[in-house]
Amino acid sequence: MAQHEHVRVAVIGSGFGGLGAAVRLRREGITDFLVLERAGSVGGTWRDNSYPGCACDVPSHLYSFSFAPNPDWPRTFSGQQHIRAYLEHVADTFGLRPHIRLDHEVTVMRWDNDELHWVIETANGATITADAVVSATGPLSDPKLPDIPGLADFPGKVFHSAQWDHDYDLSGKRVAVVGTGASAIQIVPEIQPKAGRLTLFQRTPPWVMPRMDRAISGAEKWLHRALPFTATARRGLLWGIRELQVGAFTKHPNQLGLVESIAKSNMARAIKDPALRAKLTPSYRIGCKRILLSNAYYPALAQPNVDVVASGLSEVRGSTLVGSDGSETEADVIILGTGFHVTDMPIASRVVGADGITLAESWKDEMQALRGATAAGFPNWMTIIGPNTGLGNSSMILMIESQLNYMADYMRQLDVLGGRAALDARPSAVGAWNRRVQERMKRTVWNTGGCTSWYLDANGRNTTVWPGTTAEFRRATRSVDLGEYEVVRAPATTRTAAQAVTEEAAR
Numbered sequence: 001m002a003q004h005e006h007v008r009v010a011v012i013g014s015g016f017g018g019l020g021a022a023v024r025l026r027r028e029g030i031t032d033f034l035v036l037e038r039a040g041s042v043g044g045t046w047r048d049n050s051y052p053g054c055a056c057d058v059p060s061h062l063y064s065f066s067f068a069p070n071p072d073w074p075r076t077f078s079g080q081q082h083i084r085a086y087l088e089h090v091a092d093t094f095g096l097r098p099h100i101r102l103d104h105e106v107t108v109m110r111w112d113n114d115e116l117h118w119v120i121e122t123a124n125g126a127t128i129t130a131d132a133v134v135s136a137t138g139p140l141s142d143p144k145l146p147d148i149p150g151l152a153d154f155p156g157k158v159f160h161s162a163q164w165d166h167d168y169d170l171s172g173k174r175v176a177v178v179g180t181g182a183s184a185i186q187i188v189p190e191i192q193p194k195a196g197r198l199t200l201f202q203r204t205p206p207w208v209m210p211r212m213d214r215a216i217s218g219a220e221k222w223l224h225r226a227l228p229f230t231a232t233a234r235r236g237l238l239w240g241i242r243e244l245q246v247g248a249f250t251k252h253p254n255q256l257g258l259v260e261s262i263a264k265s266n267m268a269r270a271i272k273d274p275a276l277r278a279k280l281t282p283s284y285r286i287g288c289k290r291i292l293l294s295n296a297y298y299p300a301l302a303q304p305n306v307d308v309v310a311s312g313l314s315e316v317r318g319s320t321l322v323g324s325d326g327s328e329t330e331a332d333v334i335i336l337g338t339g340f341h342v343t344d345m346p347i348a349s350r351v352v353g354a355d356g357i358t359l360a361e362s363w364k365d366e367m368q369a370l371r372g373a374t375a376a377g378f379p380n381w382m383t384i385i386g387p388n389t390g391l392g393n394s395s396m397i398l399m400i401e402s403q404l405n406y407m408a409d410y411m412r413q414l415d416v417l418g419g420r421a422a423l424d425a426r427p428s429a430v431g432a433w434n435r436r437v438q439e440r441m442k443r444t445v446w447n448t449g450g451c452t453s454w455y456l457d458a459n460g461r462n463t464t465v466w467p468g469t470t471a472e473f474r475r476a477t478r479s480v481d482l483g484e485y486e487v488v489r490a491p492a493t494t495r496t497a498a499q500a501v502t503e504e505a506a507r
């Protein structure tokens with residue numbers, strides 16, 4: 001076999017998940033690792049989504065690492081450029097640069113049963129082997145293009161919100177925006193003043209709450225720098241408020257009626273036309289789809305150069321966009337705010353496990369992973385923000401940090417086992433975890449609220465959201481339960497983890 005670079009851990013992706021994993025590995029004393037990133041810089045979501053108005057919708061002091069507080073966040077909901085700069089800063093501060101290989105897109109990773117390692121190939125021809133893989137390729141990193149007849153033959157400009165063309169001037173153009181998700185509602189108010197005409201193709205109206213955004217004052221920044229515990233307290237408060245809201249999403253969706261009335265007033269303040277208001281009023285329980293935050297979205301839709309086609313886009317005929325209601329709109333440019341491959345992540349078809357099947361094949365009926373991290377038949381492979389780890393109302397960084405705790409303990413357990421060993425999630429443990437999650441899911445607003453959303457897969461199963469508090473997830477991922485794993489040492493030598501530890505101790 002040709003000589004390849006071998007590392008203990010290969011981390012795939014350099015967004016919050018990948019960089020967080022890298023910091024944590026170093027803190028665990030593991031320096032023999034690489035971060036493989038397909039793009040030319042770090043930042044993940046916050047590198048790719050540079051559309052006008054792009055910002056987080058969780059307050060910045062919570063949407064950042066607990067181990068890397070930033071007293072200088074400029075706004076309560078900071079914009080993309082500042083979040084991207086923060087991640088670059090994390091890469092520098094924690095000395096991650098020597099570990100990062102940019103322009104290394106992983107095309108395939110195969111588990112080698114004989115060598116007990118992963119063989120990773122990249123698009124630029126590198127082959128790297130690794131004892132363990134931490135896949136942090138992101139749930140929202142591969143743009144989803146809608147399957148609309150005629151779209152490919154549209155003579156004008158077409159681009160996805162995550163691939164914004166900054167060289168294309170929208171001034172005076174007839175702009176069509178397809179979709180009304182989190183990205184679209186940030187884009188519309190920014191481009192409406194420039195566009196000659198803006199047509200918004202909406203399939204389902206979102207619930208939009210007021211956005212409590214403001215500049216963070218110099219005094220606050222000074223305080224957080226001089227007395228860091230004040231920043232910690234602020235973060236704690238932001239976290240606690242969101243934890244208290246979880247029960248309404250997961251157990252008592254009826255309590256969300258009050259929140260609906262706030263969202264309705266937010267709309268009523270800006271939309272005076274009853275016909276437009278009817279188009280924009282959702283018919284499902286708030287929270288069923290992601291609750292969006294904006295003070296500018298409704299005022300933009302009320303402007304005279306904006307139309308809302310509430311039936312969605314059904315066909316493109318040349319430069320004519322045909323709504324499902326038969327309406328026709330001429331456009332120069334189509335902006336697709338159509339989301340990402342969430343329940344059909346492309347990376348899954350690039351991971352080939354112990355039985356020679358891909359993760360995508362293993363997940364063809366349903367994505368499932370033990371504690372959101374590991375999959376049966378894929379030894380020493382774990383994912384960050386895996387199945388059922390998403391949140392409806394709080395910061396994904398909390399979930400990522402919980403998964404990093406799990407990763408750290410996983411690496412410790414491999415050390416305890418000594419020598420060349422791998423842990424493979426037991427199918428029974430994965431199944432039991434998934435049944436528990438799905439049982440709790442039954443009462444949640446995401447499953448009962450009367451909407452379809454990107455949280456649900458093609459079979460209508462919610463394989464994306466965590467049906468509990470972030471504290472519960474933190475507890476569930478504090479450490480690896482070896483009873484949930486089989487230890488793989490060599491072909492056909494498979495023992496329970498408990499047996500392996502006993503044997504190890506006896507040596």
Ligand SMILES: Cc1cc2nc3c(=O)[nH]c(=O)nc-3n(C[C@H](O)[C@H](O)[C@H](O)COP(=O)(O)OP(=O)(O)OC[C@H]3O[C@@H](n4cnc5c(N)ncnc54)[C@H](O)[C@@H]3O)c2cc1C
Nearest residue numbers: 013015016017038044045056057058105106137138141396
């Ligand atoms: C516009 C937008 C706004 C958001 N706002 C919020 C918010 O306010 N609050 C919140 O909690 N969450 C938000 N999210 C969700 C966000 O995705 C997560 O919070 C978090 O950034 C995910 O980090 P990640 O590292 O897991 O994934 P990503 O940031 O997506 O990073 C994945 C990385 O993996 C790389 N990659 C993918 N495939 C490969 C491959 N085959 N080989 C090598 N590299 C690969 C990608 O290039 C990317 O750099 C938002 C998402 C979007 C798109």
